[in-house]
Amino acid sequence: MTRLANKVALITGGGSGIGKASCLLFAREGAKVVVVDLKKETAEATAREIGGNARAFGADVSKEKDAEAMVAFAEKSFGRLDVIFNNAGVFHPKDDSVTNTSGDIWDLVIDINLKGVFLGCKYAIPALLRAGGGSIINTASFVAIMGAAAPQIAYTASKGGVLAMTREIAVEFAKKNIRANALCPGPVETPLLAELLSDPARRQRRLVHIPMGRFAKAEEIANAALFLASDESSYVSGTTFLVDGAITAAYVTPE
Ligand code: NAD
Numbered sequence: 001m002t003r004l005a006n007k008v009a010l011i012t013g014g015g016s017g018i019g020k021a022s023c024l025l026f027a028r029e030g031a032k033v034v035v036v037d038l039k040k041e042t043a044e045a046t047a048r049e050i051g052g053n054a055r056a057f058g059a060d061v062s063k064e065k066d067a068e069a070m071v072a073f074a075e076k077s078f079g080r081l082d083v084i085f086n087n088a089g090v091f092h093p094k095d096d097s098v099t100n101t102s103g104d105i106w107d108l109v110i111d112i113n114l115k116g117v118f119l120g121c122k123y124a125i126p127a128l129l130r131a132g133g134g135s136i137i138n139t140a141s142f143v144a145i146m147g148a149a150a151p152q153i154a155y156t157a158s159k160g161g162v163l164a165m166t167r168e169i170a171v172e173f174a175k176k177n178i179r180a181n182a183l184c185p186g187p188v189e190t191p192l193l194a195e196l197l198s199d200p201a202r203r204q205r206r207l208v209h210i211p212m213g214r215f216a217k218a219e220e221i222a223n224a225a226l227f228l229a230s231d232e233s234s235y236v237s238g239t240t241f242l243v244d245g246a247i248t249a250a251y252v253t254p255e
Pocket of ligand 1: 012013015036037039042059061062087088090112140141186189191192193
């Protein structure tokens with residue numbers, strides 16, 4: 001399996017969920033992987049599972065110094081950077097309706113989900129240019145393009161920002177051989193949504209809107225990230241890359 005042979009990929013949030021599944025898959029496809037997570041021990045566990053072609057790095061993506069250091073670490077470890085997957089994100093239980101979400105929760109979510117992606121791009125792009133080009137994958141969400149009556153205002157706003165920012169990066173760097181795509185998953189069974197989905201009523205409230213009638217698995221999102229990371233997607237840039245079980249295509253879902 002060599003779809004990512006000779007590529008170095010940095011994946012944030014690599015200690016859990018979509019990020020972890022992507023680290024394992026990218027490594028199986030021949031990439032050297034830098035696993036970044038706020039919880040360093042989880043990044044180390046993912047890297048251990050991969051073996052010699054992975055390195056772990058503890059970083060808070062919302063902190064400028066950490067973002068700079070993680071990219072420097074990738075270049076120092078493996079000599080170059082070809083792919084950055086800005087995947088780390090949070091979903092806060094107190095992130096709710098616009099009328100009762102505190103400014104502090106807003107700041108926290110925007111700092112990680114939006115500023116974190118900005119900083120990842122800011123420091124990765126010069127490294128990608130040094131490597132002759134590369135692929136940026138920024139995790140947004142289907143909520144970047146659809147409203148929900150079960151609100152999470154800061155999360156939704158952060159993902160809308162990621163989508164718009166990614167388009168602009170794609171256009172600005174198109175002639176420099178850098179592609180940038182926003183990966184927009186539907187709901188995925190990962191620790192991020194574990195609490196929400198453990199409540200049968202809240203689970204059903206969401207399930208009813210998914211034509212496929214099930215949530216995604218992290219590996220299904222990782223497969224899409226793999227395509228965007230590889231040269232198979234060489235003419236794909238600036239997209240809203242939906243992997244959502246047809247949620248955004250639906251008006252009425254099947255019984
Ligand atoms: P997860 O909670 O399983 O994993 C997220 C990882 O990010 C964790 O390991 C966490 O420690 C890390 N992280 C959190 N804050 C960080 C920070 N400041 N710096 C570095 N690492 C940090 O979540 P997941 O479901 O795998 O989500 C990954 C991405 O996918 C997120 O951006 C999320 O918003 C997005 N997403 C998830 C779903 C879903 O339903 N699970 C749907 C759409 C989009």
